[in-house]
Amino acid sequence: MKNWRLLVTEPCDGATNMAIDEALWRGRHAGTSPPTVRFFAWDPPTVSVGYGQPLDRHVDVAACRRLGVGLVRRPTGGSAIYHDGPERELTYCVTATADDLGVGGDLLETYRWIARALVRGLNALGARAEMIPTGRGLGPDPAFCFARTGAFEIEAGGRKLVGSAQRRLGTSFLQHGAVLLGVDATRLRALFPTTRDPLATLTTLETAIGRRPTFDEVTRALTDAFETEHGVTLVPGGLSADETARVETLVGERYGRATFLAVPARP
Amino acid sequence: MANVPADLKYTREHEWAKREGDRVRVGITAFAQDQLGDVVFVELPKVGAKVTAHQAFGVVESVKAVSDLFAPVSGEVLEINAELPQKPETVNKDPYGKGWMILVKPSNAGELDQLLTAQQYEEFVAQGGGH
Structure with a gap:
């Protein structure tokens, strides 16, 4: 049994959350951090945009400010x-x-490895989730993540339940994704004004299993699923001193900066 | 095996490097673009920037992932392919030609010799050294 770290952090703002993810990945790439599964939430609620996504009319920045919703650009x-x-x-x-996973370096194999664990965990909750091998609705990138299901992403009842994205450096990678427990439809429509019907293509655990599970319940189910599906042991841990220092640097120099949010920075 | 031109050198991170007199042209391999899928965004350094071998010089985003680009050699960026930010799909269509990324004046010509040959790169990919 390989030991991985399980990291469950308190809800953080967008800049801190993205800095933590990048710090874990940079540390893993350098060999100073262990392979890690992290579960987390956002405080305040936050819109994250893709690394190369323009921050344009498709996201209502004024509505974000009015509603107290944060904004951050992801590394993915x-x-x-x-x-x-x-x-x-x-x-x-x-x-x-890729070595941690015991799969070849094929990009999609890493997506598949993670999706297998997620599907197992979501189905343990009763969601009837399934991995979509080839993706649906390919074409120009939509502005709203849940408008399209990519390869090895996860649906329930034909609608997207988990939206995931990846960053790579050689064979090390960072993959993160959002699991919808419930949805605030009014707010989605306010934040994504050009998306005709944000609810048309998504689903939630609340819909899939008939009740809304708690964050802790889903954390436990997914933790068990990673361990069972892949024969790894997830050992609860915290950030190392090096990782904490890197998080502070990344917030100050990257994720907390308005210029990085407005347009992607150079590496 | 995907197209691997014999006259280029390669990195394990799937960039190619082509000697052009005292300069080196850089891009990503056919295998890399195939793995990534449709490229939707390319971020390159500014002309005049210094790049360092084995460190990131830019970023390429596809429908599947964002990937850091590794510099095969150290040196100064003399030219960038200014068309790519507007036409990122060129990387998929012509990775060894119009999809080139940067032209570097190397500070250490010996670094080019340390890169993989076409045959070594083919073996590396065949052994699962994927992107």
Whole structure:
């Protein structure tokens, strides 16, 4: 049994959350951090945009400010996501190398490895979730993440339940994704004014299992699923001193900066 | 095996490097673009920037992932492919030609010799050294 770290952090603002994910990944790439599965939530609720996504009319920045919703640019690609508080959303993050997973370096194999665990955990909750091998609705990137299901992403009842994205450096990677526990439809429509019907293509655990599970319940189910599906042991831990220092640097120099939010920074 | 031109050198992170007199042109391999899928965003350094071998010089985003680009050699960026930010799909269509990324004046010509040959790169990919 391989030991991985299980990291469950308190709800944080967007800049801190993205800095933690990147610090875990940079540490794993350097060999100073263990492979890690992290579960977390957002405080305040936050819209995250993809690394190369323009911050344009598709996300209503004024509405974000009015509603007290944070804004952050992710290190990963794809489209915008609204991360509600822990009562409606859980975000997972996996930082590892292809060797940690025991799969080849094929990009999609890492997605598949993680999706297998997620599907197992969601189904343990009763969600009837399934991995979509080839993706649906391919074409130009939509502005709203849950408008399209990519390869090895997860649906329930034909609608997207988990939206995931990845960053890579050689064979090390960071993958994170949003698991919808519930949804605030009014707020989604306010934040993504050009998305015709944000609810048309998404679903939630609340819909899939007939009640809304708690953040802690989903954390336990997904933790068990990673261990059972892949024969790893997730050992609860915290951030190391090096990781904490890197988080502070990344917030100050990158994720907390208005210029990085407005346009992607150079590496 | 995907297209691996014999006259180029390669990194384990799937960049190619081509000697052009005292300069080195850099891009990503056909295998890399195939793994990434449709490229939707490319971020390159500014002309005049210094790049360091084995460190990131830019970023490429596809529908599947954001990937850091590794510099095969150290040196100064003399030119960038200014078309790519507007036409990122060129990386998929012509990775060894119009999809090139940066032209570097190397500060240490010996670094080029340390890169993989086409045959070594093919073996590396065949052994599962994927992106």
